[in-house]
Each structure stands twice: as C-alpha cells, then as structure tokens.
Amino acid sequence: MASTVTEGLRHVREDLADFYRDLHSHPELSLQETRTAALLARRLRDGGFDEVVEKVGVTGVVGVLRNGDGPVVMLRADFDALPVEEKTGLPYASTVRAVDGDGHEVPVMHACGHDMHAVCLTGAAALLARCREQWSGTLLVVFQPAEELAVGARGMVDDGLFERFPKPDIVLGQHVGPLPAGFIGHGNGPVMAAADSVNITLHGRGGHGSRPEASIDPVLMAANVVTRLQGIVAREVPPAETAVVTVGRLKAGTKENIIPESAELGVNIRAFTPAVRDLVRSAVERIVTGESRTSGAPKPPDFTWFASAPALVSEPEATKTTVAAFSEHFGARRLLPMPQVNASEDVGVFGEALGVPTVFWFWGGLEAESTIAAFTEGRVDELPSNHSAAFAPVVEPTLSTGVEALVVAALTWLGKV
Missing domain, CATH: 3.40.630.10 (Zn peptidases)
Incomplete structure (x- = not known):
C-alpha cells in the first residue's frame, strides 16, 4: 500500500x-x-x-x-x-x-x-x-x-x-x-533529552575597581557559580544517568575599573528522566543561592526559567x-x-x-x-x-x-x- x-x-x-x-x-x-x-x-x-x-x-x-x-x-x-x-x-x-x-x-x-x-x-x-x-x-x-x-x-x-x-x-x-x-x-x-533554560541575575554592590573592599563583587560570584555548577553532573547525578549543565551566557559590567551592581548568567540543562531533571534544576538554584548568600549579596538572586521541553x-x-x-x-x-x-x-x-x-x-x-x-x-x-x-x-x-x-x-x- x-x-x-x-x-x-x-x-x-x-x-x-x-x-x-x-x-x-x-x-x-x-x-x-x-x-x-x-x-x-x-x-x-x-x-x-x-x-x-x-x-x-x-x-x-x-x-x-x-x-x-x-x-x-x-x-x-x-x-x-x-x-x-x-x-x-x-x-x-x-x-x-x-x-x-x-x-x-x-x-x-x-x-x-x-x-x-x-x-x-x-x-x-x-x-x-x-x-x-x-x-x-x-x-x-x-x-x-x-x-x-x-x-x-x-x-x-x-x-x-x-x-x-x-x-x-x-x-x-x-x-x-x-x-x-x-x-x-x-x-x-x-x-x-528534556531541556530547561534559566536566566539568573546575581546582585552585588557596585563601586570603584580600586576599592573592592567597599563593594560586593557579582563578577566573582558569577565566576564561582560557573565553576561550581559543573560539579552537579560530576558529583550529584548518578553515573548511570545522563545530564548536561551548560553556562552559555555570562554578562557583567561596562568597564574594567568598575565593579558592577549585578551579573547575569544564562544556563541550559538537559536530562532524560523527570527525577534527574528535577535534581539538576534544584541543584542549580541551591548553588546559585548559596554562593549569593556566602558572598553577602544585598538580596537573593533572581531566576527566570523558560524554554522547557519534556x-x-x-x-x-x-x-x-x-x-x-x-x-x-x-x-x-x-x-x-x-x-x-x-x-x-x-x-x-x-x-x-x-x-x-x-x-x-x-x-x-x-x-x-x-x-x-x-x-x-x-x-x-x-x-x-x-x-x-x-x-x-x-x-x-x-x-x-x-x-x-x-x-x-x-x-x-x-x-x-
């Protein structure tokens, strides 16, 4: 036929x-x-x-x-x-x-x-x-x-x-x-894989690059977050499962001698099961929130999840x-x-x-x-x-x-x- x-x-x-x-x-x-x-x-x-x-x-x-x-x-x-x-x-x-x-x-x-x-x-x-x-x-x-x-x-x-x-x-x-x-x-x-993207804003306190002690540096916060996020798959996802965490966008500042008020990250995750997907999403928010709190940020980070597909x-x-x-x-x-x-x-x-x-x-x-x-x-x-x-x-x-x-x-x- x-x-x-x-x-x-x-x-x-x-x-x-x-x-x-x-x-x-x-x-x-x-x-x-x-x-x-x-x-x-x-x-x-x-x-x-x-x-x-x-x-x-x-x-x-x-x-x-x-x-x-x-x-x-x-x-x-x-x-x-x-x-x-x-x-x-x-x-x-x-x-x-x-x-x-x-x-x-x-x-x-x-x-x-x-x-x-x-x-x-x-x-x-x-x-x-x-x-x-x-x-x-x-x-x-x-x-x-x-x-x-x-x-x-x-x-x-x-x-x-x-x-x-x-x-x-x-x-x-x-x-x-x-x-x-x-x-x-x-x-x-x-x-x-399932896919989820999230835009993250880390809040700091801006100031002159010569006086970092008077500021709360969101760039350093962002750098630590990028590094720490890579530990999710390596240390939290079971070896028999598959997941990907990618930081595809990092934006902060306008000039080399100015500590900015905020830093933005765009993160994408992939997973094949609902359990791993939930684990990774939760870990991303936990790590970002923890780094923000540890750095003494004036307010918690903002998360905007989007582009999600099962x-x-x-x-x-x-x-x-x-x-x-x-x-x-x-x-x-x-x-x-x-x-x-x-x-x-x-x-x-x-x-x-x-x-x-x-x-x-x-x-x-x-x-x-x-x-x-x-x-x-x-x-x-x-x-x-x-x-x-x-x-x-x-x-x-x-x-x-x-x-x-x-x-x-x-x-x-x-x-x-």
Whole structure:
C-alpha cells in the first residue's frame, strides 16, 4: 500500500525541491514565520484538505483530511529558522536578516533543517490526499512554529489544538540530521533529552575597581557559580544517568575599573528522566543561592526559567511497529539504530498532553558516501551538524526519503481499506 502511494512522488519531486529551495532562501525566526505559514496553508488547501486553519499558536498551521472511519493520525513538522549566518555557499543560501525578539538585527538561516521538515510534510500530505482509496481515518497535519524556542508545541496546545481539531490516536514526527542521506535513524524510549533554560541575575554592590573592599563583587560570584555548577553532573547525578549543565551566557559590567551592581548568567540543562531533571534544576538554584548568600549579596538572586521541553519518548511498542514498516519499505540496510541524543525537541508536548504514543525518528541529510566514510574512520565531528552555519541537507535523496518515511508511518496507523 505504501509503495502505491509513494509512486506518485515522481510527479511532484521537482516541485517539492523548488519549494524547499524557496523556503531555504527565505527563512523566518520563531513566531515570525508568516510567509512560510501562508505558503504551507496554501499547499494544504490546493491538496484538497477539508479544513485548513492558520495562526494556531501564533503562526502554526493545521490541516484536517477526513476519509471515513478509522484512527486519527497526526503528522507534525516544525518550520522556524535560527539566528545564524549561512556559510554553505549554496546558490540558494539565505542572505536574510531580521529583528529578533530582543530587538537585535540578526542573520537568519535554516540551520536545523526545519525547511526540509516542512516540505517533506507537504509532500506526504499531498500524496496521501491523492490516494484516499488506499486508507481510511483522519489525517491531522500540524505545522508547528517556534520549536527553537521550545514554546511552539505548548502554544498550539494552549490555543486549543486538541479542542478545535480531531484528537489524534498517535503523533508521528521526524528530524533530519548529520546521517547519510537515504538512511533512517531510530531508537525507542527516551530518544531526546528534556531541556530547561534559566536566566539568573546575581546582585552585588557596585563601586570603584580600586576599592573592592567597599563593594560586593557579582563578577566573582558569577565566576564561582560557573565553576561550581559543573560539579552537579560530576558529583550529584548518578553515573548511570545522563545530564548536561551548560553556562552559555555570562554578562557583567561596562568597564574594567568598575565593579558592577549585578551579573547575569544564562544556563541550559538537559536530562532524560523527570527525577534527574528535577535534581539538576534544584541543584542549580541551591548553588546559585548559596554562593549569593556566602558572598553577602544585598538580596537573593533572581531566576527566570523558560524554554522547557519534556524528554522526547518514542513509545517502544508503537516505535517497533513503525520501524518494522520502514524496514519493509526501505530495506533493513537503510535503517540505523541511534543512541540517545542530548539535544531536545518539543514535539513530545503533543502526545504528553493527550496521553497518546509518540513515534519519532531521524533521517539523513548529508551526502551518503563521504558521511559513511567519516563514520567508519571516526571523523564524525568533522561533519556539519544541526545549528551549524555549514549545515544544509542535500536535496536528494533527503527529500524523497523524508516524504516516504512520513507516508509509510502514517499508513502504518491509518485504517486499511
């Protein structure tokens, strides 16, 4: 059945490739994806979807295709870009600049492959719509904004996604990455980490750099905090568990001979289980508060937690069934078992909100022969990866593989005719 549906890909492949190059050339930052959203909505309408709604969760797009009795299957793709200056050298490379949420002008690039995600979903939706005689049920297509801020999925749920549209029985999604193009990477259980970010302000007492005794130095406080935070994973997280604590931002002062009033830190944490996630969050606050108190700070530190996403759990039984369908369609040699990935994805919010299974997989976007050689020779770190200024999937076979994977996965769970 999947082969019958994907046979139609040859008729739309070039159109999809042109659409991909267009989206890659015109990236939009999170919650600013208005052009992209309009193009995606138009494609769903042209494809015959019963219901297409824009501006769900600010800039999200939802399409519904009802095709008789059967399960409701949700296919999801994200479509926001990153503040990265592209250095791929491609003829369709982005030269876009935009103003971010903090009012700063930044370069913009699809450095994480979300343009490929969106195009593959439009392709899969079109093929499934053309071959309704091959399946029954309801197809729920969700184009999610703001994945890079880890707020897009929650924003769509809070905007009534599952009250306004059919509730899915399963959520299916995928992510392109630095694997050989044409290959599918899979795992089950927790496949991507939970993520939390926190902005911290340490308060001191400013003064002249020549009189530190008359001040309370927040820079020293911040330096001690940065060092001490690294002890959380080394000395508090059990060795059998995995966690990451990264201080990605430290800002203090305006001049070398002035002790400032405050220092700011931006901290990001990753974990795979709720217990470790809670442990690390608590430890961060304990260490920062303790250092502030020890330093005699005039008031406690401020914590602003944001960009939180749960661990992405690919439900084991549903994943086993889906991967078996991939094996039958693509051949076992094109499937690659994957280790856990410390990066995060907020797609898990959808299934978690309803208590339904999520199945999530990866697929390759780099030229196959050289990428396989890099894996074989231990040169994986040389490959351009997601969020790199050099990352851009090769159009084929990445595009065809991504479309086919979504079609195969959807037909695995939709009703049979």
